[in-house]
Amino acid sequence: MDEGEPTFVVAGDEDSSSAGWSMGWSPDGDEDIRDERLRLSDVGKLARRARRRVLRVARAEDRASFPKLLRSHLGAAVDDAEVIEESWPSYDQVNVQVGLDRWLEEEGREHELVGLAHFRHREFGLSDLLRANDFDYGPTPGNVSWVNLPSGPDGEVVRAVRAGLYLVRDGDTRVVVLVLTGDPEMDMAAVQLQVAADHPGAAARTAAEVRALAVEHNVFRGQVISFGRDVFGERAALLQFHRRPAMSAGDVILPEETLAMIRRQVVAVAEHRTLLLAAGQHLKRGLLLYGPPGVGKTHTVRFLCSELTGTTIVQLSGSALSLISEACSVARTLQPAMIVVEDVDLIAEERGMHPGQHPLLFQLLNEMDGLAEDSDVVFLLTTNRADVLEPALAARPGRVDQAVSMQLPDAEARRRLFHLYRRDLAVDESHLDSVVERTEEVTASFLKELLRRAALVAADQRAEEVGPLSVSAEQLDAALDELLDTRNAMTRTLLGGQRARDSWADGPDAD
Numbered sequence: 001m002d003e004g005e006p007t008f009v010v011a012g013d014e015d016s017s018s019a020g021w022s023m024g025w026s027p028d029g030d031e032d033i034r035d036e037r038l039r040l041s042d043v044g045k046l047a048r049r050a051r052r053r054v055l056r057v058a059r060a061e062d063r064a065s066f067p068k069l070l071r072s073h074l075g076a077a078v079d080d081a082e083v084i085e086e087s088w089p090s091y092d093q094v095n096v097q098v099g100l101d102r103w104l105e106e107e108g109r110e111h112e113l114v115g116l117a118h119f120r121h122r123e124f125g126l127s128d129l130l131r132a133n134d135f136d137y138g139p140t141p142g143n144v145s146w147v148n149l150p151s152g153p154d155g156e157v158v159r160a161v162r163a164g165l166y167l168v169r170d171g172d173t174r175v176v177v178l179v180l181t182g183d184p185e186m187d188m189a190a191v192q193l194q195v196a197a198d199h200p201g202a203a204a205r206t207a208a209e210v211r212a213l214a215v216e217h218n219v220f221r222g223q224v225i226s227f228g229r230d231v232f233g234e235r236a237a238l239l240q241f242h243r244r245p246a247m248s249a250g251d252v253i254l255p256e257e258t259l260a261m262i263r264r265q266v267v268a269v270a271e272h273r274t275l276l277l278a279a280g281q282h283l284k285r286g287l288l289l290y291g292p293p294g295v296g297k298t299h300t301v302r303f304l305c306s307e308l309t310g311t312t313i314v315q316l317s318g319s320a321l322s323l324i325s326e327a328c329s330v331a332r333t334l335q336p337a338m339i340v341v342e343d344v345d346l347i348a349e350e351r352g353m354h355p356g357q358h359p360l361l362f363q364l365l366n367e368m369d370g371l372a373e374d375s376d377v378v379f380l381l382t383t384n385r386a387d388v389l390e391p392a393l394a395a396r397p398g399r400v401d402q403a404v405s406m407q408l409p410d411a412e413a414r415r416r417l418f419h420l421y422r423r424d425l426a427v428d429e430s431h432l433d434s435v436v437e438r439t440e441e442v443t444a445s446f447l448k449e450l451l452r453r454a455a456l457v458a459a460d461q462r463a464e465e466v467g468p469l470s471v472s473a474e475q476l477d478a479a480l481d482e483l484l485d486t487r488n489a490m491t492r493t494l495l496g497g498q499r500a501r502d503s504w505a506d507g508p509d510a511d
């Protein structure tokens with residue numbers, strides 16, 4: 001039962017006075033039997049009907065409250081006040097609140113916040129609250145309900161209103177702002193601001209100012225965020241914050257020219273933004289990293305994220321790929337930005353109604369195309385199935401400016417990877433040349449696993465329990481034997497050994 005109701009419950013409504021009603025209802029004799037039937041089947045119904053009637057009377061008094069409140073705040077303007085409605089996607093609720101808070105804090109403004117009771121599962125707006133009509137089951141003034149919304153990767157939150165009415169005094173102007181947030185059950189996954197004021201134009205001005213502040217102080221700006229979908233099937237897009245990876249160039253073992261090419265396209269364009277714009281050059285760019293599994297595509301993406309401090313990074317993957325237009329909208333608003341779509345071949349495989357159609361991939365390419373040339377937005381795509389992607393990209397040139405092939409590490413790279421992943425482990429390197437030779441055709445992640453495997457072998461065979469681990473040349477060989485062993489063929493495929501390379505179809509050439 002809703003709050004407030006107990007006061008109005010009819011005496012005897014549930015169990016005490018059933019006999020009295022049934023007697024009056026019975027038209028003819030045999031009252032005992034009828035009485036009995038009524039008790040069983042109709043008493044509950046009658047009682048509910050009676051209760052509803054009494055409650056309606058009680059609510060009629062309550063419901064005057066919002067119109068009264070608004071009339072006392074806005075004065076006579078209430079009768080023809082214009083209501084301005086602004087709608088935002090639900091993931092932007094945190095920014096709406098931040099914008100609103102900033103606006104309320106500005107010099108010369110005072111406000112009072114009134115909560116709403118009985119507002120769930122109902123459709124209503126500020127215009128309903130302004131008017132004293134027969135709005136029977138409408139909301140009434142009540143407690144403000146709040147929700148803590150994430151605003152950063154380290155547990156930062158913003159306290160946001162779920163439903164509330166701000167009564168604002170701004171000099172001699174009176175403004176009211178109704179905040180309503182999505183009710184997923186009602187398929188209303190959006191945030192609404194509805195504004196009215198006692199001066200013409202003040203409501204529209206307020207809405208525009210709040211929107212501008214919400215963009216200016218947007219909590220996603222300069223962060224690494226990703227879009228996902230709720231596992232329980234809620235329609236709203238879920239947005240998560242991530243810590244920006246901390247990496248240095250030494251962590252990425254790639255041929256010098258490959259890394260230089262990627263950095264020039266992604267980082268250097270951002271650095272020379274002003275110069276390029278002044279020279280009429282475009283900033284928008286698309287980069288595709290392709291190559292077999294385990295060669296460092298994701299690793300490179302992480303490195304670029306760490307380099308681009310201050311750039312908003314929007315990641316999309318898996319089930320969230322259909323949120324590409326939301327991601328683009330965030331990127332456009334918060335540029336400089338980078339949109340990362342990993343394993344973009346998954347999008348390409350999402351077939352349309354007809355063979356050869358890739359609705360999501362085309363949507364992505366269209367979004368890339370739709371962004372203004374001078375937007376400082378990078379599209380960074382990765383795939384290990386360039387063959388799947390090639391026809392679509394070839395059909396729509398200009399979206400991807402550069403396709404970078406990432407290949408299995410050569411001997412020199414394998415040696416560097418060995419040293420990178422050795423980290424603090426003491427390893428007898430007297431057999432290193434043979435290890436490098438024997439690991440031809442393996443991936444970077446294979447070498448990383450080799451060092452861990454060697455550490456495990458050494459830990460297993462350790463005689464004394466004290467001191468740091470150290471790996472002998474023989475133990476290193478044993479670990480490599482183990483990994484290369486045909487019995488580990490499965491692991492090898494997963495980590496990207498010979499088989500993965502065999503199944504790798506050549507992709508588009510880097511230009």
Ligand SMILES: Nc1ncnc2c1ncn2[C@@H]1O[C@H](COP(=O)(O)OP(=O)(O)OP(=O)(O)O)[C@@H](O)[C@H]1O
Nearest residue numbers: 251252253292293294295296297298299384444445
């Ligand atoms: N070039 C590299 N330099 C240093 N480490 C690397 C490199 N490539 C891969 N690694 C290591 O191997 C791990 C796996 O690589 P990564 O996830 O980047 O592969 P990928 O190319 O994205 O593969 P997939 O196609 O399966 O997504 C990385 O986390 C990293 O530790």
Ligand SMILES: [Mg+2]
Nearest residue numbers: 297298342382
């Ligand atoms: Mg990857």
